Amino acid sequence: MTVVNVDLDPEAxxxxxxxxxxxxxxxxxxxxxxxxMLERWWGPxxxxxxxxxxxxxxxxxxxxFMTAPDGEVHRGWWRVTDVxxxxxxxxxDGFADANGQxxxxxxxxxxxxxxxxxxxxxxxxxxxxxxxxxxxxxxIATGTHEGMARAVGQIDAVLxxxxxx
Numbered sequence: 695m696t697v698v699n700v701d702l703d704p705e706a707x708x709x710x711x712x713x714x715x716x717x718x719x720x721x722x723x724x725x726x727x728x729x730x731m732l733e734r735w736w737g738p739x740x741x742x743x744x745x746x747x748x749x750x751x752x753x754x755x756x757x758x759f760m761t762a763p764d765g766e767v768h769r770g771w772w773r774v775t776d777v778x779x780x781x782x783x784x785x786x787d788g789f790a791d792a793n794g795q796x797x798x799x800x801x802x803x804x805x806x807x808x809x810x811x812x813x814x815x816x817x818x819x820x821x822x823x824x825x826x827x828x829x830x831x832x833x834i835a836t837g838t839h840e841g842m843a844r845a846v847g848q849i850d851a852v853l854x855x856x857x858x859x
Contacts, residue, residue, distance in 0.1 A: 700839075731852050
């Protein structure tokens with residue numbers, strides 16, 4: 695499993711997930727940049743994601759839904775705030791209504807950093823920042839933080855597949 699550390703810090707209002715991969719940063723970046731690869735890991739195991747919109751440019755929008763094993767659909771959106779491929783990505787993240795439109799304020803903001811290590815290794819750090827303790831508690835109550843760590847744990851299998859041509 696690639697997950698090295700998961701740290702939930704209520705004082706800083708952050709969730710940090712650190713992972714390591716035996717791939718160069720350019721290859722790891724593709725799990726974000728390629729919507730078909732992103733679909734294979736964004737939802738936790740058993741909750742496949744479908745990307746509806748996928749625009750990873752500053753100001754761009756990503757909309758998606760995840761389907762639970764019981765058929766229930768969970769929708770979300772991102773508003774991309776910064777991109778420096780293949781090194782970093784930042785976006786606001788929130789829940790969406792049945793039409794894919796934001797359902798309230800962003801639940802969090804995420805910053806993804808890809809750092810090259812010796813050889814072809816890459817460390818990916820995801821920092822989720824919550825606007826308030828209430829937002830953080832709501833995410834914890836839904837189990838989203840645990841689901842996210844399990845979702846990231848699926849990236850190894852995605853990277854093991856041959857690159858799309």
